[in-house]
Amino acid sequence: MPETRALRISGALALAAALVALPHVLSFSQQEILVFLVINVLLVMSYRFLALTGEWSLGHVVMMGVGAYASAIVSKRLGFPVPLAMFTGAAVAAVVAWLLSFPLFRMKGFYFLIGSFAAGEVIRLLWKRFRDPFGGPKGLKRIDELPDIELGALQIDFFDPVAYYYFCLIVVVVSLWFLFRVERSRVGLTFHAIHWRDNLAASVGVDTRGYRTLALVIASFFAGLSGTLFAHYVGAINPNRFSVEEMVYVLTWAIVGGTATFYGPILGVVLLTALNEVVFRELGLEQARPLIYGVVLIAFVVFLPRGIESVVPRLLRVGGGLSLSGGRRGT
């Protein structure tokens, strides 16, 4: 189908051009929001990756924090260069997730959800309790930023949100590509099988616990990576930044967007961020954000439980039938 292929390529190019041009039509504060949006896209997409196996965690934002803390500490204390510190932070989040998988995957479903919440709170309490090296309740400050790049005429200062946005964009696009490829592989099929019928999967030889652990470790790696992107941009982190309130935002993005397709959670986080920053800020309702998110969450669970993605195919059929389908169908 050469036409479909041409359509897809031109669509991808248009999207890429839009993403490159986007910061230049925004104000400074909107550019900063854009940086956080890209980081949040990675966070919610890593969350969806875990959800492929059917497990929903309440500790995912804490794993983001583990990446942020680890990266900040190795760059401040051990003098790691920031890019290496970022990778290390993500890897530490993956290792912590692996260790937590031993107690947590003795449970499934609702019990896993509560267990993950408890494990996350334990980690947050450790950050609060130990001033050295975590900085206690006030957290860590003056975290190194990405070093400037000077290549002759080309000078990039990552304190500039536009430059940091491009950096994050590259990291996130590569990460999403990785997540997408794994999902479309045999491993992704196995995740789906575990989600729907774990006994059936086990009966033909799938080590369901091993695969759940694999999903948790990969998801936590990318959550940690999003945390390091956050830490080295803002320059300060504290335990409350990774509280359960933030987790509820991630859940809301995922549920509002839907998790059956690859693009669902991206739709969720982009639309809700736009709603939050454009509409609520204009109306002066930012303080009511948790309240509004709560209402939005309930409204979607009741009226559109499969998320915005479930109405997209209908809209596209009306609009000419361009197939965007990223993931496997199903709820």
Place this chain on the structure above:
Amino acid sequence: MEVLRVEGLVKRFAGIVAVDGLDLAVREGEIRGLIGPNGAGKTTTFNVISGLFAPSAGRVVYRGEDVSGLPMHRIAGKGLVRTFQHSTLCLEMRVFENVLIGRHLHNRSDPVSLLFRRGRWREAEDREHVDEVLRFFELETHRDALASELPYGAQRALGMAIALAARPDTILLDEPFTGMNPEETRRMMRLVEALRERGITILLVEHDMQAIMGLCDRITVMNFGRFLAEGTPAEIRADARVVEAYLGSSRRAS
């Protein structure tokens, strides 16, 4: 030759003894029936043999190796694969994707090809094997349908197709005929027979007496978690203890 042996198997659940010292030996290449009145412990026996539950006492020996208490996926890896009652399928996935799940043990692509070669893992060998299994169960016309869209009989066949895709040498069939009409039952009997012709040993739990008498080489009868009788279908039909177990004690009745 003996493939599967169960020795003194006991399974207790919080005070209830579901299986109480069962002995059972299944020979290579036979179709063995496991029957008994409701609550006799047949399904529990299945769940212990296949690794869903660990036994409370006793042993399960598969091809000379003690597999008692191993998790289900490890037992499947040794060639002993089970099916489930009702339609235990990934209903939200397509028919061929369901069969692909069964290929899990036989398709281990390396991480690099997983990431870089577009859809490679679905191709060639997998496709061939999946199509062969679908043809075997006469499901090839449903290949791209969602599993939830299949008629009931075809869903049951798909459950067996997933098991066959794992290339087992012994299959445990858990009530394959339940809820089927006579036409579907006849078809399913033909399929079970064809499985045996491929050299697969079959142990099946079933309530449908017509099917079990017509299909099995030997039958083991359980009652109250214990071994009651064993023999050919004709012997079992003539066994007074079996008739009594099913119809109730004649002494008590009179």
